[in-house]
Amino acid sequence: MIRQLPMRQRIRKTLVFLAFLSFPITMNFFSPYVIIDGAMNGIINGSLVMFGLMFLSSLFLGRLWCGWICPGGGMQEIFEPVNNKTVNGSKIDWIKWAIWIVWFALIVIFAVRAGGYQSVDLLYHTQNGISVAGTADRPIFIAYIIYYVVVALFVGLAVFAGRRAGCHTICWMAPFMIIGRWIRNRFEWPSLRLVADASTCKDCKSCSKTCPMSLDVNAMVQAQKMENAECILCGTCVDNCSQKAIRYSFSAGK
Template identity: 45%
Template sequence: MKQKIRKGILTYSALLFPLTFFFMSPYVIIMSAAYGIVNGSALFFGFLLLFSMIGSRLFCGWLCPGGAIQEQAAHSNNKAWNGKWKNSSKYIIWFFWLALVVFLWISNGPLAVNFFNMYSLDSHIFVIYMIVVTLIYVFALATGKRGMCHSLCWMAPFMIIGEKCADFLHIPRFRLKAETENCISCGRCSKKCPMSLDVVEMVKTNQMDSNECISCLECADICPKQVIKFGISAKVK
């Protein structure tokens, strides 16, 4: 039931994407910064960082339209896509992109805040929207399960930083827990994980925190022994 609700929310979020993609755009934030404007996507990325200090990556698993598009692509390519360099590339892209945005803000200050800067619902925006959706879909088809989340997503680093800050400050946040002793190593959790994580190994070693976990709870729902629990708690030292 939980997963039906999650998929329903993701589908609805994908349907609303023509109205919301301006607020998640890595391009619009640069164009706005060039005019000394802090736009809606900048504010939204800041919100995601703060939200993840309590909600971890629930946004990715339950609300992100890009995630919804990739989960559709996974019906055609369900290959695992996870690994050191596959996950690291997003940080390199993110670092240079954010450095450019900050440079433009500093160069074009004093800054003004305009949440709707460059927001438009003209018909040409629909063409841009279709291009964005196609690129996300094709990238996930070419790579594998949520390949873009692992390798390209410019929003994920904000949330991973938020999670790290919460753990550093011992702020309770949403996280998985495992009752390791009940696991029968059936492997269903790993197979089901949309982020290609080795959940069986996470359970066995009782290391349920992963930067790549999107809190979707697929693993908890598929487990026949209810090994995987979830809740809000601070990191155990």
């Protein structure tokens, strides 16, 4: 018998899949290249603003963005039925940091060399806000090539390595939110998080088996320590726990 997803997960999956379907429009607002190009030319553009908003949101919402509206997450979760293998994040999570540190340093260096940001163009490198489109200095087939390379990277990792492997390894956006989350934990201000009650857990491990980020959620519940940099607050564990041992909470904590 096919088991229906809980309503919240149906809504979440719909949102991340719609985000993926919108990716031909939104791609350049998440582009690691467009922000560098803007830095070289002293232009505040859509991707700079978007990454800034991700960071700010993470101060209060953690990585909710990753779990609920990220196109990269959507394109990987679509392929979960093809390869549902868990990935060992402890061995590969460092890769995205190595990429991010070099990339972020380049943005800063180019912005300084350009004399700082002097103008704002939120639709930079788009055609009236559409990313996969021809522009005056770039034919449309180049935009298609970039689009399919990005999709192939995320989908390839999901298909060959397993669940949301791209989030663990190549995502240049996740570190902004992990840093934001670290800051909120340092200051212990109220924010969205998971809390657990180990006394009601019956150790079925359903939470660990279903976590799209391959986290050992059961161990987190037993330790009553749900804070994990790789948790995307998707709520899959919340919705799959028959004991209601895990729940969302907007509260202070570490």
